[in-house]
Amino acid sequence: MDFMVFQYPMITVQACLDGILLGILFALIAYGMALQWGVMNIINIAQGDLVILGGYIAYFMYLYGIHPAWGVIVSPIIMYFVGVGIYKLVINKVVDRDLFISILATFGISILFMQLMNFAFGADVVLANSGYGTTFLFDSAVVLPNSKIFSAFVSIVFAIGLVIYMKKSKLGRAIRATAQNARAAKILGVDTEKVYAATFGLNAALCGVAGALISITFTIHPYMGLPYTIRSFMIVIVAGLGNLPGVAMSGMGLGVFEEFADYILGTEFRIGSVFLLLVLILVYRRFKLSRKREYLK
Amino acid sequence: MKINKIILSFISAVAILLSTSAVSFAKVVGDKIVLGAAISLTGKYSSNGVHTQNGYNMAVDRINSMGGVKVGGKTYKFEIIYYDDESNPKRAAQLAERLISQDGVEFMLGPYSSGLTKAIAPVTEKYGVPMVEANGASRSLFTKGYKYLFAVLAPANLYLDVAIRTAVELNGGKGVRIAQAFEQDAFSQDVRLGILDAAKETGSEIIIDDKLPKELNDMAATLVKVKQMKPDVLVVSGHTKGALTAIRQIAEMKVDVPMLAMTHCDAAKLSKQHGKNSQYALCASQWHKTLTYKDNFFKDGMTYAADFQKEFGYDPPYQSAESSAALLVFKDAFERANSFDQKKVRDALAATNMQTFYGNIKFAPGGQNVDKPMVLFQVMCDGAGKCENKVVAPLKWASAKLIHPIPKWSDR
Numbered sequence: 001m002d003f004m005v006f007q008y009p010m011i012t013v014q015a016c017l018d019g020i021l022l023g024i025l026f027a028l029i030a031y032g033m034a035l036q037w038g039v040m041n042i043i044n045i046a047q048g049d050l051v052i053l054g055g056y057i058a059y060f061m062y063l064y065g066i067h068p069a070w071g072v073i074v075s076p077i078i079m080y081f082v083g084v085g086i087y088k089l090v091i092n093k094v095v096d097r098d099l100f101i102s103i104l105a106t107f108g109i110s111i112l113f114m115q116l117m118n119f120a121f122g123a124d125v126v127l128a129n130s131g132y133g134t135t136f137l138f139d140s141a142v143v144l145p146n147s148k149i150f151s152a153f154v155s156i157v158f159a160i161g162l163v164i165y166m167k168k169s170k171l172g173r174a175i176r177a178t179a180q181n182a183r184a185a186k187i188l189g190v191d192t193e194k195v196y197a198a199t200f201g202l203n204a205a206l207c208g209v210a211g212a213l214i215s216i217t218f219t220i221h222p223y224m225g226l227p228y229t230i231r232s233f234m235i236v237i238v239a240g241l242g243n244l245p246g247v248a249m250s251g252m253g254l255g256v257f258e259e260f261a262d263y264i265l266g267t268e269f270r271i272g273s274v275f276l277l278l279v280l281i282l283v284y285r286r287f288k289l290s291r292k293r294e295y296l297k
Numbered sequence: 298m299k300i301n302k303i304i305l306s307f308i309s310a311v312a313i314l315l316s317t318s319a320v321s322f323a324k325v326v327g328d329k330i331v332l333g334a335a336i337s338l339t340g341k342y343s344s345n346g347v348h349t350q351n352g353y354n355m356a357v358d359r360i361n362s363m364g365g366v367k368v369g370g371k372t373y374k375f376e377i378i379y380y381d382d383e384s385n386p387k388r389a390a391q392l393a394e395r396l397i398s399q400d401g402v403e404f405m406l407g408p409y410s411s412g413l414t415k416a417i418a419p420v421t422e423k424y425g426v427p428m429v430e431a432n433g434a435s436r437s438l439f440t441k442g443y444k445y446l447f448a449v450l451a452p453a454n455l456y457l458d459v460a461i462r463t464a465v466e467l468n469g470g471k472g473v474r475i476a477q478a479f480e481q482d483a484f485s486q487d488v489r490l491g492i493l494d495a496a497k498e499t500g501s502e503i504i505i506d507d508k509l510p511k512e513l514n515d516m517a518a519t520l521v522k523v524k525q526m527k528p529d530v531l532v533v534s535g536h537t538k539g540a541l542t543a544i545r546q547i548a549e550m551k552v553d554v555p556m557l558a559m560t561h562c563d564a565a566k567l568s569k570q571h572g573k574n575s576q577y578a579l580c581a582s583q584w585h586k587t588l589t590y591k592d593n594f595f596k597d598g599m600t601y602a603a604d605f606q607k608e609f610g611y612d613p614p615y616q617s618a619e620s621s622a623a624l625l626v627f628k629d630a631f632e633r634a635n636s637f638d639q640k641k642v643r644d645a646l647a648a649t650n651m652q653t654f655y656g657n658i659k660f661a662p663g664g665q666n667v668d669k670p671m672v673l674f675q676v677m678c679d680g681a682g683k684c685e686n687k688v689v690a691p692l693k694w695a696s697a698k699l700i701h702p703i704p705k706w707s708d709r
Binding site: 126227268270 | 339341342344384481509510513518519522541546549570
């Protein structure tokens, strides 16, 4: 245990800011997961692997001399079609089955993606350099890499864009209608099959944006997807479905929690503490749900 | 019915073929010495696995084309049976078992990484099969009392020992303040133990001692502490991801530290992936092409590097060089034993005392090579941003002078 983080106020500020910037990025991934979970009732274990795949797209652009920030535009476009492809090949065969089958199916996709990425891109850890420099605050006591600020900013732009799209566009309205009541939507002329495919595609596109940002801010590696799946799963569990401000808040909360766990418990427990928190929250949510059920009796 | 018969006869034909080929593979046949190796050709170690295989193949071709191995007045050629262990220790142990009991291999070459070597060593030991390995540096390999394991490389605890001693020397012999961050795996933790020993001996103090998780891609917290505590040396070891993450975040957060020492810089292609940001980083390496060791097969490091480049199209990392050296050791031992008896070859291996282009090789009773120090190189960049690794310690081979302390970010 190390309480240095509280002894120096500037480190506390640093940890909070790092956590919030990171949390916004997590929230973007979680947003995609919540969307798909709410509309199709599918928990996508391959979420993190889609993120990593998106990261590789930005990385390859960087390799060929294009600034990786353009990956934020290119990666979601490619990933949208990857998502639709996965839906047509696998998901639409399990979408009407129970949750367990769909978890197994996406778990399979996750393993397949990891191995394919390892096969295609190699096992090396890679990153894309943005060359964005650094921002100093409070007499350089707090340092924020501009790449982190950039990724938080882009995440916010995409999240707001998607909210507006869901509210205003025809497809967005169809998606929301399907989420509310698929049967009624179908009767009223919504092509639910198309809506499902588009939802999966949109989720993959969001993962693509997040992946490009991660390759700019951190590093990517074929086997690094799972922690991102777990984080977004947790954020959605905490926030609940269809609660977008909740997703943003719990995303930032998780980011700050991770940073503090890192300082206090040590970096080795960072991911571990996320898993522990997930277990605690599941237990708590269950407890609350069962209490609700009792009340209903 | 007819189809069944055809299938049956086909299967038996294949079975007969396989059984004969198994016999023809066994140990020393005709003029061939068959060695076995399980190597990570797929999975997370695949890139280094391929470096290892290329190193082995290069040496086999070279030794065979230069007259092979002379035993009992007869000339033999090397041949290697490879299996892919999928970077998985369990699979590696199974494959070692298969190589020995099914394929009849009597001599083994090591796999890539400490973890996989650890999985294979009990098997080779059980069957009394001599194994020369080139890519397992973990100290725990050499404290188990294995009799048939020989490693051409220096053990992991010596990787960054030189860095601490150099820092103390530059500090006028006084102890230094060390910050360290190590991944939690067998290899990095061994490197850490080496630093603890060096710190104790030199009276240095460890002020930050962080452990990094396997899924590491953010070490900002450690670096914030480094900024606050201002240590004299920062040591990082976490395979390629540790090296890449550290350099990225040190540059982004403008962390000033007089000395930065790491492992796995060349595997991470630091100077290529990070360019000028990686400047001044000190890296531990088993080998560097500019070292002046010599042998009759590859001549010296520069020639080896040029030949390797010609054959495989890239500059050899030390993983390839040490793998090639393993074959030279085997050849030498066979000729001195003048026999293919496993025990005699084992005794000859234990008595090895030779120089190869890769370094001097002499085994301690535990099996580790005690005659080859680690080298440290420093990433140095010219004005145009082209970066190169230059050996700076030990002084005997230094091709450039160590730049110390590292200039502050504000002055770069």
